[in-house]
Structure formats: structure tokens, C-alpha cells
Amino acid sequence: MFSKGQAGVYIHWPFCAAKCPYCDFNSHTREQIDEEAWALAYERALDHYVRLLPDMEVVSVFFGGGTPSLMKPQTVERIIKRIRGGWRTASDLEITLEANPTSVEAQKFRDFRTAGVNRVSLGIQALNDSDLKFLGREHDVREAMQAIAIASETFERYSFDLIYARPGQTPEMWANELRSALPLARGHLSLYQLTIERSTPFYMRHARGEFSIPDDVQGAELYTVTQEITGDAGIPMYEVSNHAAPGQECRHNMIYWNYADYIGVGPGAHGRYTLNGQKLATRDHSAPEIWLERVAAEGHGAHLPEAVDARAQLEEAIMVGLRLRDGIDIAGFMNRFGKSPAELFHAEHFRIAREEGWIAERGGRLGLTLEGVLRLDSLIKYLLSD
Numbered sequence: 001m002f003s004k005g006q007a008g009v010y011i012h013w014p015f016c017a018a019k020c021p022y023c024d025f026n027s028h029t030r031e032q033i034d035e036e037a038w039a040l041a042y043e044r045a046l047d048h049y050v051r052l053l054p055d056m057e058v059v060s061v062f063f064g065g066g067t068p069s070l071m072k073p074q075t076v077e078r079i080i081k082r083i084r085g086g087w088r089t090a091s092d093l094e095i096t097l098e099a100n101p102t103s104v105e106a107q108k109f110r111d112f113r114t115a116g117v118n119r120v121s122l123g124i125q126a127l128n129d130s131d132l133k134f135l136g137r138e139h140d141v142r143e144a145m146q147a148i149a150i151a152s153e154t155f156e157r158y159s160f161d162l163i164y165a166r167p168g169q170t171p172e173m174w175a176n177e178l179r180s181a182l183p184l185a186r187g188h189l190s191l192y193q194l195t196i197e198r199s200t201p202f203y204m205r206h207a208r209g210e211f212s213i214p215d216d217v218q219g220a221e222l223y224t225v226t227q228e229i230t231g232d233a234g235i236p237m238y239e240v241s242n243h244a245a246p247g248q249e250c251r252h253n254m255i256y257w258n259y260a261d262y263i264g265v266g267p268g269a270h271g272r273y274t275l276n277g278q279k280l281a282t283r284d285h286s287a288p289e290i291w292l293e294r295v296a297a298e299g300h301g302a303h304l305p306e307a308v309d310a311r312a313q314l315e316e317a318i319m320v321g322l323r324l325r326d327g328i329d330i331a332g333f334m335n336r337f338g339k340s341p342a343e344l345f346h347a348e349h350f351r352i353a354r355e356e357g358w359i360a361e362r363g364g365r366l367g368l369t370l371e372g373v374l375r376l377d378s379l380i381k382y383l384l385s386d
């Protein structure tokens, strides 16, 4: 899928206009942001990686957040210029920017395109106003529709996110909402089940019993409905929560799940890249101001990189690969790591998982079935246990 030396660049913009009560991403609100200082810091941190990995070929750039659509288009342009100036880039380089669908941001789409962005991913989250309010969003359905319309006029490719399994949402309600979303989509959708994360306002409110969300059985039903509807519409899941028409998969996502290399630049960003044959894991400082200071002092904002040993690489490659509908290419995996994925598994647990129909080999690939995906986290632990 990706050849040696090909890599992605992830840029993390850590600011949002307001904090959504369910979200535990590294995102912060600030009265004022010195954007010139931020632009310079991204440029410097990218220069660091250009020096470190001069032979890398960039196949994807992803601006994630936080809310990167709050950035000035000039800042985005400077970052893209630095990447294009520093490395070889693929002729079909995919440059995605996450955008919130408020009118202010949608008005900037054209300028983002001029800056070099060729794909946006919109955080629509819900298609009814009461749920948008519950989710603490800054936009309503009217604005969401407008943002999608502007995205579709401006970009050849775009995606949007919806969060389902909301309080009181029955499979029928979700099915109707999802069906109404399909005509708005162009080839890609991310559909996430609402999770209650520690350290978010929803965590306390949920613990106090202010609201409840669908339980595991209801969640499984909602997930199954999601697969049926998107499959029928020709945008089946290609990863646990991501759906695409054939060929419309998000390249940045595919880098993660195929365990290819990427660098991460920006507060809290992670990276996984190969240097002198050694896979390294990096994590940038999370606090925005500390990250800025580190870049000014050292030229990059990363903690000391950690070597990922051979066993950990195999496990990581399996954990991400099993998220893909098509699973892991067994021959490719053996070529790369000198072992088959099955050799990593607990033999008896693997046998049981196959018998139960949770994991199966299809056309030289090893992947989870729908029943397996419904048990994703516990199943992977079970398979990889000693």
C-alpha cells in the first residue's frame, strides 16, 4: 500500500472556539493567539524533521485539532509551502483540514483551497438542533448544511463526522438521520459512537445520572444498522468508524492503519517514523505554550523519541491492521516482519476466535468479522494475551 520512505505529516492545531463537553482531544480555548509565533514554530519544527528525514516522500498532510479551520489561511499556506519545499511530495498529495461547520469557517474554505488544502473533514456531529445543543456545538443544522454545500462547491473531496448512540437515540431514529445524511456525503463519512471520556464535563454529568447513553447491546444494534445502511448506499466501512466509496478512503487514515510512517507536529501530536532502520515513537509536549517554548529553544516540540522494539511493532501493526475491514495482508506482513500475525496470537484464543466467527482469513488477508468488530478492544487483548 505504502512503499518505504513514504510518509504522512500530521499537524495539530490545539485551539477551539469553545470546548465541547464530550471531547478529550488536546484542545484549548484562548482569548488571544499570537498566530505569527505559531506559524514560525510549525515552520521550525518541520525544518527539524526535514533535516532528520531528508529522504522522506510526503503522501499526505493532515491538519487536525482542535479546530484547524480557525487558523488563518496564510498560516496553513506557510506550513504547506514548508512541507513542499522540504521534501519530495506525491503528485497526488492529499491535504486534509478538519473544519467546524460554522458560517465563519465555511467562508474561509476558498482561501484554504488556495492555500493548498484539497480535502476538508467537517465536524457535523448531528442533523437535529436539539442534539447539537446537547453536544454543546456552536453550529445548528442550517449552518451545517451550508458548510457542506460550500465544501462541495469548493473541494472535489470532503468528508463529515457524525456522532451517534446519543441519549435516547433508537435504531429507527439513527437510521432516519443517517439516511438523510447520505445524499449530503461525497464518498466518505466518519461515524462515531458517543463515548464518555474521563476528564470531560460529560463524565461527571453522566456519573450523576443526568443522562444515559445506549448500553452495549443497544450500541451493537446501532452499529449493525450503520453497517447495513452505509453498505447499501455504496459507502461501506473500511475501518471501524470510517466509511468510503472504493478509492475514497482517507489516505492519512490509511497510513495509520497500515502502520506506515508519519511525523506529528504540534502540541500533543504523535509520530511513528523509521530512522536508520529503527522505528521511533514520538510525542510532542501537550501544553500549547510549553510546546511553543520548546520549539523556540530546541527547534522541535517533541519529548525524547522512544525506540519501538520488534515485538511492540508487530503488536501495534496488528492492533491497527485489525481495525480495517479488509484486515491484514498476511504475505505483506510476513515480508515486512518475518512472522505471520497468527504467530503473535495466543494459539488457543485464536482457535476459539475463529470458531466463534470473530476473525477470519479471506483472500490472503486476516480480518475481523462484524461480530469481531463488536468486541474489538477486548478481542484484540484476548488474541494478543500471553
Ligand SMILES: C[S@@+](CC[C@H](N)C(=O)[O-])C[C@H]1O[C@@H](n2cnc3c(N)ncnc32)[C@H](O)[C@@H]1O
Residues within 6 Å of the ligand: 022, 023, 024, 025, 064, 065, 066, 067, 068, 098, 099, 100, 101, 122, 123, 124, 125, 161, 162, 163, 192, 193, 194, 195, 196, 197
Ligand atoms: C478532533 S475531533 C474534531 C474536529 C473538529 N474540531 C470538530 O469538532 O468538528 C474529531 C472527531 O472526533 C469525534 N469525537 C470526539 N470526541 C468524541 C466522543 N467522546 N465520542 C464520539 N466521538 C467523538 C467527533 O466526531 C469529532 O468530529
Ligand code: SF4
Residues within 6 Å of the ligand: 015, 016, 017, 018, 019, 020, 023, 024, 025, 027, 065, 066, 067, 100, 123
Ligand atoms: S469536538 Fe472539535 S470543536 Fe469540540 S472541543 Fe473537540 S476538537 Fe474542539
